[in-house]
Amino acid sequence: MAFLEAHNLHKTYRLTRSNHVRAMRGVDVTVEAGEMVGIMGPSGCGKSTLMHILGLLHAPDLDAAPPPSLAIDGLDVTTLTDRKRTQMRAERMGFVFQAFNLVSTLTTVENVALPAEYAGRRRRDALAAALEALRLVGLEDWAEHRPMELSGGQQQRAAIARALVTQPDLLLADEPTGNLDSENTAEVMALLHWFNRERGQTIVLVTHDTRVSEACSRVLTMQDGVIINGRQTEVA
Ligand SMILES: Nc1ncnc2c1ncn2[C@@H]1O[C@H](COP(=O)(O)OP(=O)(O)OP(=O)(O)O)[C@@H](O)[C@H]1O
Ligand SMILES: [Mg+2]
Secondary structure (H helix, E strand, O other): OOOOEEEEEEEEEEEOOOOOEEEEEEEEEEOOOOOOOEEOOOOOOHHHHHHHHOOOOOOOOOOOOOOOOOEEEEEHHHHHOOHHHHHHHHHHHHEEEOOOOOOOOOHHHHHHHHHHHHOOOOOOHHHHHHHHHHOOOOOHHHHHHHHHOOOHHHHHHHHHHHHOOOOEEEEEEEOOOOOOOOHHHHHHHHHHHHHHHHHHHHHEEEOHHHHHHHOOEEEEEEEEEEEEEEOOOOOO
């Protein structure tokens, strides 16, 4: 059984009664546990929309025919209540975005602890898990600093620690290296690789950067709201 299996995902954004954007037009995607899958494609083709749906942040069009299906670890998530969906997101998924989205008024370790607190951990335990996550990304000395004192690369490493502090099964990353120079891109990719290999975390990431997609075990290409092909890569 695949870890993530989605069929017939459509997403229509209705701007006005007569004006709508069909951002996804029937996406099927299957991801096996432990894969690191890259998604590429031109701006506006629907990559972020797909990530939001896989991350249970948005629902696909439910009136599509045939109806959409989305199963994660064998569980049909299209019929979950909002509460269960939120719980699944908090306990089993981590998110990394192009903008690091750290809370400027909190210290780095407090930022990293947030998802663990949302997932129900006691504050003390969440902070301990956050320190351990910061150690894994090489930022333990920056725990008490505020995000604005960190470089862009360090902020993204902190965001990765935050995404992985709950040890989620699935990491969704939308252009995680989009704001980074090549040196920091390489560091972030090395970290993601490590979590994928050593922790067995399944990763789906969107990128415009072929150096990033080459590090993935498989690359899907999107165009005009559909996936047009998949490429299997040999990763050493
Ligand atoms: N909230 C929204 N409301 C209306 N239209 C939207 C919304 N979000 C995205 N769109 C439209 O849906 C289409 C797909 O957008 P999406 O953000 O998924 O593209 P993308 O592939 O991630 O692009 P990029 O590479 O620039 O990030 C675009 O035409 C976009 O304008
Ligand atoms: Mg996008």
